[in-house]
Amino acid sequence: MNVEFDQIALTPAYRRVADAITERILSRTLREGERLPPETELARQLGVNRSTVREALRELECSGLLERRPGSKRMTVTRPQHRAIAKDVSRALALHDVTFLEVWTALTEFEPPVAESAARSRNAADLEHLAAVRARFDAENAATDKAVHHTAEFFRALGAATHNQVFALVHEPLIELLEPSLRDMIDQVAQARSRIAAAQRRLLEALERRDPEAARQWMARHIRDFRKGYELAGIDLRHRIG
Amino acid sequence: MNVEFDQIALTPAYRRVADAITERILSRTLREGERLPPETELARQLGVNRSTVREALRELECSGLLERRPGSKRMTVTRPQHRAIAKDVSRALALHDVTFLEVWTALTEFEPPVAESAARSRNAADLEHLAAVRARFDAENAATDKAVHHTAEFFRALGAATHNQVFALVHEPLIELLEPSLRDMIDQVAQARSRIAAAQRRLLEALERRDPEAARQWMARHIRDFRKGYELAGIDLRHRIG
DNA sequence: ACGGTATTATTGTCCGACAATCCGGCTATC
DNA sequence: GATAGCCGGATTGTCGGACAATAATACCGT
Numbered sequence A, B: 001m002n003v004e005f006d007q008i009a010l011t012p013a014y015r016r017v018a019d020a021i022t023e024r025i026l027s028r029t030l031r032e033g034e035r036l037p038p039e040t041e042l043a044r045q046l047g048v049n050r051s052t053v054r055e056a057l058r059e060l061e062c063s064g065l066l067e068r069r070p071g072s073k074r075m076t077v078t079r080p081q082h083r084a085i086a087k088d089v090s091r092a093l094a095l096h097d098v099t100f101l102e103v104w105t106a107l108t109e110f111e112p113p114v115a116e117s118a119a120r121s122r123n124a125a126d127l128e129h130l131a132a133v134r135a136r137f138d139a140e141n142a143a144t145d146k147a148v149h150h151t152a153e154f155f156r157a158l159g160a161a162t163h164n165q166v167f168a169l170v171h172e173p174l175i176e177l178l179e180p181s182l183r184d185m186i187d188q189v190a191q192a193r194s195r196i197a198a199a200q201r202r203l204l205e206a207l208e209r210r211d212p213e214a215a216r217q218w219m220a221r222h223i224r225d226f227r228k229g230y231e232l233a234g235i236d237l238r239h240r241i242g
Numbered sequence C: 001a002c003g004g005t006a007t008t009a010t011t012g013t014c015c016g017a018c019a020a021t022c023c024g025g026c027t028a029t030c
Numbered sequence D: 001g002a003t004a005g006c007c008g009g010a011t012t013g014t015c016g017g018a019c020a021a022t023a024a025t026a027c028c029g030t
Helices: A014-026 A039-046 A050-062 A082-096 A100-123 A124-139 A143-163 A165-188 A192-208 A214-231 B013-026 B039-046 B050-062 B082-094 B101-120 B124-140 B142-161 B165-188 B190-206 B210-233
Strands: none
Touching: A014 A039, A014 A050, A014 B050, A014 B082, A039 A050, A050 B050, A082 A165, A082 B013, A082 B165, A100 A143, A100 A192, A100 A214, A100 B101, A100 B165, A124 A143, A124 A192, A143 A165, A143 A192, A165 A192, A165 A214, A165 B082, A165 B101, A165 B165, A192 A214, A192 B039, A214 B101, B013 B039, B013 B050, B082 B165, B101 B142, B101 B165, B101 B190, B101 B210, B124 B142, B124 B190, B142 B165, B142 B190, B165 B190, B165 B210, B190 B210
16 A cells, blocks of 8 residues: 655644635625634634734735724724735836836726726716816826826726726726826926826816717827827836836 | 824834835845845844734735745745736735626726737747647646636736736736636537637737737637627626636 | 754744723713 | 713733744764
């Protein structure tokens, strides 16, 4: 008889604890909003020390499956926030020395469909929100930070207007990566602010008319404009971001 | 004199420790591949207990900034792996009850540009890899798991062939989300395998000819085919994934 | 210089402790 | 009866120390 041994599970306990709790959340045995049992209780149930449980909890906390509501002790089960996930994505890309050219190319291909889809799926509330964001850009774009922030918010509002979570989540990192270089460009190119304002106006009009084709085209121009701005500002597109 | 108090920093120590180390990595003070100092040393330097350091390390580990090389004790600084990040993204989307319709819509818009870009940027090695993946699909697609896996791998290889990290990272979650429902479909639709094989052949030919337009169009058909398959299999597109 | 061994360093896990503070119930007041 | 304030118990954040297992390193003989 051939007696072979399986590879012993070398995964540390904190990891297996994390996996166990994750599994409960993904299978929706633990539902969103529900409070997690106390650490001591978890430790007792799982047969490990509280310190081990705590290490596992840190892991779940950072992957966005648990959160501590402000002014609350116990942790509650939650779903990862799109914004937080997108931050991780853009951080990863930045660490991998992604260039602005790569980001711009992706924007060129991905944003026009987002705009097109938004023109199809937007509802009255989306329109209102977009108009508000655009108004804020027009009102306060003197400070670089404000201008960049409002520009990004307009993109985000478009993503939300598609009512497609995949669109919204996937284009969020692109916006995140656009911001730092936009900050550099917007101050060196005099006409940048007015061109952004114009693009936002056209896009909003297209959305109001529910005109997907126009939305797509104005977005395409908007993105091309960014590139022109970078070239005018003399920024090297192959330079890494962040 | 107006004596106002700042909001007391209520962020727990483990979080601030994590932030401190993260900052060091992002600023590249700690470079990739470098080994982190021992936990006791970190605790001493930061003036906290080792348990606190360990909680912080779990956080960095799960965000992919640190990893433990197999058969190694100390942790080394690393960059988040695209695959791991994509897993988080698709998990988040699944938890948010994304529907197959949303995924399919995103595929419709995002994959053709990826194919187009791949046709432009592919090099000989990419072509070879793609051919190998396609050959594997042709050779072993009897088992559902294999067929699904090879289909996904072909998409991944296309993403890599764009030589654009943003493309590659952004479409990865889409593939991840496609897999489970593809698994359901592929067994119920007799012609699914041959249609996938045909699409892969056409795509590969387009890439060989460096024909972006053909690549885009064949990909668009490929994605449309998926939808037809789901409809033939009687799968509700509005059903949530996962 | 090198392969193998002994020593040390480091991690994974446990235990116990304590202050801060959140939570839930109780009481007093209106 | 509702509400505000109070109080004790429950829970978390952080600490200190301990120990076995094993990776890392120094050492040593050839």
